[in-house]
Amino acid sequence: MTKKQKRTSYILGGLLLLGAIVSLMLFALSENIAYFNSPSDIVEKGAVPGERIRLGGMVAEDSVKRGEDALITFDVTDFAETVSVTYRGLVPDLFREGQGVIVEGAFNNSNLFIADTVLAKHDENYTPPEVTDALKRAGDWQGEGDAKGVSHDKKYGEGSYP
């Protein structure tokens, strides 16, 4: 092979490799993406069983119930609509009623949302940006554009949960 042919074959090989990597990434993305939904989105679009989604909002007051064998159910709300969630396992330390939460999982055939992940956070004052956004869209947000979650109680007073 001449030097020029060699160079061409290197470049071709490189492009082939790049193409393979890009297609692998696209395939992997299509397999592993979860769309974020607020409870309003879900009510609007209807639940699609088996489709993996992220659901975010506030954990509704008085909705957390613990059942047999480490089962826990709670409602996720954006103060317009509410979706009931079932999860088996330990919830994160900062999971509590009236706090922002993101869960990941899918609806089962009887339209129950089964979460396999409940996202934790490390900081009292942190509300995930998606949740802030979803609450803003549902018209129940009083933050000043910063990431600090203002709880519903602060807006309407203690115990005024709709």
Add this chain to the structure above:
Amino acid sequence: MIAETGHFALILALALAFIQTVLPFLGAQWNDPRLMATGRPAAQGQFVLVLISFLALGAAFVTSDFSVATVAANSHTDKPMIFKIAGVWGNHEGSMLLWVLILSLFGAAVATFGRNLPDTLKARVLSVQGSISIAFLLFMLLSSNPFTRLFPAPFDGNGLNPILQDPALAFHPPFLYAGYVGFSMAFSFAVAALLEGRVDPAWARWVRPWTLAAWCSLTLGIAMGSWWAYYELGWGGWWFWDPVENASFMPWLLGTALLHSAIVVEKRGALKSWTILLAIFAFSLSLVGTFLVRSGVLTSVHAFAVDPERGLIILGILVLFIGGSLGLYAWRAPALKGGGLFAPISREGALLVNNLILATGALTVFVGTLYPLLLDALDGPKISVGPGFFNMTFVPLMVPLLFLVPFGPMLSWKRADIAAAAQRLSVAAGVSIFTLALVFYLRSDGPWMAPFAMALAVWIIIGAVSEISWRIRLFRGPFKDAWQRAKHLPRSAWGSAIAHAGVGVMVAGIVGISAWREEVVTALPVGESFRIEQYELRFDGVETHEGPNFTAQTAQVTVFTPEGEQVAVMTPEKRTYTVSQMPTTEAAIRTRWIEDLYIVLGDEDGTGSWVMRAYVNPIVPWIWIGAVIMTFGGMVSLSDRRLRVGAPKAAKGRVGKNSKAGAHP
């Protein structure tokens, strides 16, 4: 008064950073030695001033001066002293001050020890380093001043986030930042080389120790973070492919690539512009990492509350430095003379493959981490990319890289004999095939790939041992001769073999926990038992007790073997910190070298039963042991004479005594 001193010192440091950026740069352009000489005192002075500022903030934390807003927001009088000190960088303002402190320390180190650098190169390096300082000092003074006063001062502080009150995490940020900022040296050298229009083997020799030091810190920093996440968060995992984790992993991948490509520049004068590009990208990704963590644009499991305005400023700094350096690269890189093509089967060919795979790996992590952000910025749907993405792209990419690791050091420069290299690895191959069979026999329960992955880990470890034994001709003559050769083997050869062995140890740990982890979640009343793997766990009850700044509910769990023999009493805990009323989980972990038993206490379910989660994680401690071995390898390599900062000349004579192949890298 102390806080004002710190603030004032920071402003003075900014002024010196301006001087450090402008004067040496002009000096290098006009070839004026007096102007170039200003870089040294400016860099040293800047470090002293930032150090004063850092100590002032430290004093405010140690004395609990709550009239300083940062202290009031992040400290508390009840906090143990070590966490008061760690609290200095356990918050946004303080951590940025630490960032700048390390930056100016590195700048001062080049100014002080870089005596053998050509004047113009040194002046330009200091100038670029100074410009980074300007950006971050301005950022601090304008949007995150650590010395802002509160009036009236509160009676007591808010306390540090309890999960950060942990020894491993106290030292995680300094190491991580030393790594991030260490790549700024490689970046400054790269930009300076572009300005000079010249890259030569000497340049690579100056860049390598900085890159190596940064890499060691970053490796240790990431390992500490992962270890902390493992035992503190109570999820029993060590890596979640979370954006904040990926943010530190991307610079690590490119830093590792840079470490290897700089060898090719030094030894063969090839891969020059690629190495420059890697240096630019490694630091750019460090900036991206800082941006991702500090701006709050991502939903991360490790997210902390942040102020979006700060994110915008960091984004501005990011665009300025990445755009500027890439623009300069596009303009000047064609002027760099390439080293030509080389044979694919050779040391440099192997290092190139290493670079291609690591860079592609970094690309996949980058896409998976930033794709959701990109979609969001384009007003697309809000999405998240799951760990599955990384397992499908990054992990398969690493398999060929890991397989090739033992080959690289066995190949000679220019043109190598692959058959001879394979022959030298025959022992390693034999041991790994034996491992494959043994693991298949012992653990048939995991995925079919697991025994192969385990054999791969052993292949890397034994491969590294084979490399050393081949270099010192162990068993091929009197042992005394081999010992003599071992003593004269360059430190860099030892270092790379140790680091590669560390990779193998880490891979073994990763395979262990990924393939054979056992998990049981249960709710059980006091006195009941449950079973996980070979263990019988009896729940003896929960007691409440008081800690220094928290109240704890401690469960007692007695561990039995199937024969009923008691092996341990474990005490998983839930704590509520008094000041913040924040609950945390303290997992109980019983570590043996080959497996961890891991118990987490959950809530009481209302009927007197407690939720409990237990894991058996095989081989998991090896992950962090491997990281420590890798870091140690890096440090051994760093102590090589040729790389020693300020060493006058490369010591070539000592290497030549061994066989030709002994002249590793």
